[in-house]
Amino acid sequence: MAEDSLTRREPPAIDLRRMTEARVQLGRFGAGLPTRAAQAFLLDHARAREAVWSVVDWDRLVERLADLPVGTVAVESAAHDRSTFVRRPDLGRKLSDRSSHCLAGMPRGSDVAIVVGDGLSASAIDLNAAPLIRAVIGRLQLHRLAVAPIVLASQARVALGDAVGEALGARISIVMIGERPGLSAADSLGVYITYGPKTGTPDSRRNCISNIRRGGLSIEAAAESVVALVLDMIRTETSGVALLTRR
Amino acid sequence: MPYRTTIERTTFSFADLKELMAKATPERSGDQLAGISAEGPVERLAAQMALADLPLKAFLAEELIPSDDDEVSRLIAAQHDPAAFAAVSSFTVGQFREWLLRPEVQQPQLEALTFGLTPEMVAAVSKIMRLQDLIAVAAKRQVVTRFRSTIGLKGRLSTRNQPNHPTDDSLGIAASAIDGLLMGTGDAVIGVNPATDTVSDYVRIVELLDELRSRLAIPTQTCCLGHVSTAIKAIAAEAPVDLVFQSIAGSQKANDGFGVDLAMLREAHEAVRGLKRAPAGANLMYFETGQGAALSADAHFGVDQQTMEARAYAIAREFQPLLVNTVVGFIGPEYLFNGKQIIRAGLEDHFCGKLLGLPMGVDVCYTNHADADQEDMDALLTLLCAAGVNFVITVPGADDVMLNYQSLAHHDAEYCRETLGRPPAPEFERWLGEIGLTDASGRLLDSPLKLTNDIAALRLLEARHG
Numbered sequence: 001m002a003e004d005s006l007t008r009r010e011p012p013a014i015d016l017r018r019m020t021e022a023r024v025q026l027g028r029f030g031a032g033l034p035t036r037a038a039q040a041f042l043l044d045h046a047r048a049r050e051a052v053w054s055v056v057d058w059d060r061l062v063e064r065l066a067d068l069p070v071g072t073v074a075v076e077s078a079a080h081d082r083s084t085f086v087r088r089p090d091l092g093r094k095l096s097d098r099s100s101h102c103l104a105g106m107p108r109g110s111d112v113a114i115v116v117g118d119g120l121s122a123s124a125i126d127l128n129a130a131p132l133i134r135a136v137i138g139r140l141q142l143h144r145l146a147v148a149p150i151v152l153a154s155q156a157r158v159a160l161g162d163a164v165g166e167a168l169g170a171r172i173s174i175v176m177i178g179e180r181p182g183l184s185a186a187d188s189l190g191v192y193i194t195y196g197p198k199t200g201t202p203d204s205r206r207n208c209i210s211n212i213r214r215g216g217l218s219i220e221a222a223a224e225s226v227v228a229l230v231l232d233m234i235r236t237e238t239s240g241v242a243l244l245t246r247r
Numbered sequence: 248m249p250y251r252t253t254i255e256r257t258t259f260s261f262a263d264l265k266e267l268m269a270k271a272t273p274e275r276s277g278d279q280l281a282g283i284s285a286e287g288p289v290e291r292l293a294a295q296m297a298l299a300d301l302p303l304k305a306f307l308a309e310e311l312i313p314s315d316d317d318e319v320s321r322l323i324a325a326q327h328d329p330a331a332f333a334a335v336s337s338f339t340v341g342q343f344r345e346w347l348l349r350p351e352v353q354q355p356q357l358e359a360l361t362f363g364l365t366p367e368m369v370a371a372v373s374k375i376m377r378l379q380d381l382i383a384v385a386a387k388r389q390v391v392t393r394f395r396s397t398i399g400l401k402g403r404l405s406t407r408n409q410p411n412h413p414t415d416d417s418l419g420i421a422a423s424a425i426d427g428l429l430m431g432t433g434d435a436v437i438g439v440n441p442a443t444d445t446v447s448d449y450v451r452i453v454e455l456l457d458e459l460r461s462r463l464a465i466p467t468q469t470c471c472l473g474h475v476s477t478a479i480k481a482i483a484a485e486a487p488v489d490l491v492f493q494s495i496a497g498s499q500k501a502n503d504g505f506g507v508d509l510a511m512l513r514e515a516h517e518a519v520r521g522l523k524r525a526p527a528g529a530n531l532m533y534f535e536t537g538q539g540a541a542l543s544a545d546a547h548f549g550v551d552q553q554t555m556e557a558r559a560y561a562i563a564r565e566f567q568p569l570l571v572n573t574v575v576g577f578i579g580p581e582y583l584f585n586g587k588q589i590i591r592a593g594l595e596d597h598f599c600g601k602l603l604g605l606p607m608g609v610d611v612c613y614t615n616h617a618d619a620d621q622e623d624m625d626a627l628l629t630l631l632c633a634a635g636v637n638f639v640i641t642v643p644g645a646d647d648v649m650l651n652y653q654s655l656a657h658h659d660a661e662y663c664r665e666t667l668g669r670p671p672a673p674e675f676e677r678w679l680g681e682i683g684l685t686d687a688s689g690r691l692l693d694s695p696l697k698l699t700n701d702i703a704a705l706r707l708l709e710a711r712h713g
Contacts, residue, residue, distance in 0.1 A: 016423075019418045019422035020643075022422070022646065024643045031662035041621075041645065041646070045615065045620065048615035049615055086580055086581065087581055088280060088581065089280070108656055152439070168623055180579070180652075182615070182646065183648075185413070207444075211649070237307065241476060
């Protein structure tokens with residue numbers, strides 16, 4: 001048949017699937033997805049919803065950081081549980097009273113405070129936080145920067161790092177936080193860096209590196225970018241959009 | 248000035264206009280988070296009744312956010328055209344709703360009224376309209392914009408092909424864009440949200456999109472949705488920038504949180520115009536908005552999130568944009584808790600944007616921590632098509648692998664063409680036929696020979712393919 005010979009003359013179809021992890025070339029029946037693709041999507045959605053509601057293995061993280069010279073301290077936000085955390089971002093940005101007292105009793109005046117927050121993905125922290133912290137601290141020490149004890153924050157939003165950085169009197173805060181899970185990546189870590197962290201700092205004063213995970217931005221590349229930003233902030237005494245205009 | 252309603256001998260009192268507006272707003276988690284919502288359905292209805300009796304003129308007498316402190320309020324006051332307002336100036340909010348629904352009120356009347364209305368008036372009337380009202384009125388108001396394609400014509404639906412990639416890999420972006428093109432999407436724009444924020448990455452992305460567009464002779468526009476300050480630098484370096492993008496919100500303080508103000512937007516608008524890439528009179532700006540943006544920056548001043556959203560539209564319409572869309576379910580369940588709230592907000596934003604003269608599109612979307620799913624998106628998309636939405640956003644398989652949320656799939660655009668009879672922009676529709684992607688009846692075909700050959704010949708793909 002004519003149609004068959006036409007098909008045979010076609011060049012091999014371009015395989016877009018080798019070029020991106022996006023759900024390309026799924027095929028279709030009319031406007032509908034093939035059944036298998038439709039159900040694979042539903043399964044991924046069910047898994048992502050579960051990731052939001054699971055809890056970081058903080059004990060394991062402490063163990064994996066035990067040999068670092070800086071130590072760790074555990075805090076929690078004013079959002080007492082997951083359900084409050086999801087509905088009340090304002091509480092996730094504030095320290096609980098207990099945690100405020102705890103940080104108030106700590107030595108002040110380091111160059112860098114590192115805060116690890118669960119955010120919306122516990123698996124991002126479980127998988128990526130320890131290697132990233134080690135890679136960042138190694139580089140900061142080469143530049144003779146003083147690092148405060150690592151703050152492990154549960155039910156935390158990004159801006160909790162302002163309260164922590166302020167309490168510790170740090171020049172710069174580095175917040176490593178679980179990004180909200182997507183369908184294909186439920187373990188993505190984001191890093192937000194702020195010069196002169198204080199409660200009420202606008203988001204435009206932060207610089208962000210996102211999508212740190214296996215298959216995304218590598219730990220080593222992320223650590224390089226984090227430390228480059230820290231050094232630029234110390235040099236220019238600013239961060240966020242203002243830093244971008246001066247780099 | 249306090250406002251009052253009495254229902255069965257119980258008097259409900261609202262201290263000022265912004266409290267009345269907040270309590271009249273249909274239930275949503277963001278207003279509850281802000282602590283400004285009605286306590287329950289009866290108080291909400293009392294507020295809606297008081298609002299319905301309020302003269303539209305009241306919004307000219309009482310500002311929700313004082314002009315002295317806020318450049319968005321100043322812009323709203325400056326935009327107001329008393330002559331255009333005369334057609335409805337004697338109405339209460341309730342009478343205004345009834346007037347909007349009258350069959351003799353059509354495109355000419357609504358278009359003439361555009362700058363007679365303030366965002367607050369439009370937000371107010373939307374609060375006492377049900378979904379069917381929002382759809383019926385929006386469907387009467389076309390806002391048509393042009394660049395290489397003509398967007399917003401009656402009975403058509405355009406799409407933004409959103410080929411995001413987690414690390415902005417050139418090949419990954421191209422592959423995703425091509426996947427969308429093969430499904431017939433991208434006539435509004437092919438637009439990437441960058442994961443990176445440097446000028447060099449911005450330039451690389453717009454160059455790659457421009458090569459794809461020009462080599463395949465696609466009648467559309469391309470855009471890298473980086474920060475406006477990055478766009479200004481890329482334009483200075485003579486990068487091929489079709490559209491300047493920026494996220495905006497409804498107060499000066501909220502925009503400060505985005506690192507942007509009106510002066511910076513004016514500078515960018517001038518700069519992109521200077522590139523002369525579009526025919527004279529073309530629309531060159533692209534804005535995204537979304538309920539909750541102001542509250543999340545603690546910059547809402549006690550005003551409800553839907554009214555703050557409408558205020559952002561005053562900024563957008565100052566720049567005659569090609570495209571504006573609300574990213575309705577992107578911001579999360581703390582602002583719109585579930586599918587029901589997302590669906591209503593999407594239709595409100597579309598209605599308010601259209602009445603204020605914007606070429607309104609919607610990113611029909613949700614996140615994994617919201618109580619929503621793809622079925623809610625099916626409902627919203629279908630309702631938006633009934634309302635005549637200018638464009639929606641589509642990604643491969645509804646999964647945005649960079650921003651980690653679910654939007655529509657390219658497949659959904661085909662659903663709108665097949666089932667709802669909504670073809671894309673006429674120039675793009677012609678291109679689809681010429682390239683062999685659609686047959687004579689406009690039905691999508693798979694892997695047409697000519698387009699596949701053209702794609703295979705792209706320098707970009709040659710590097711690593713075959």
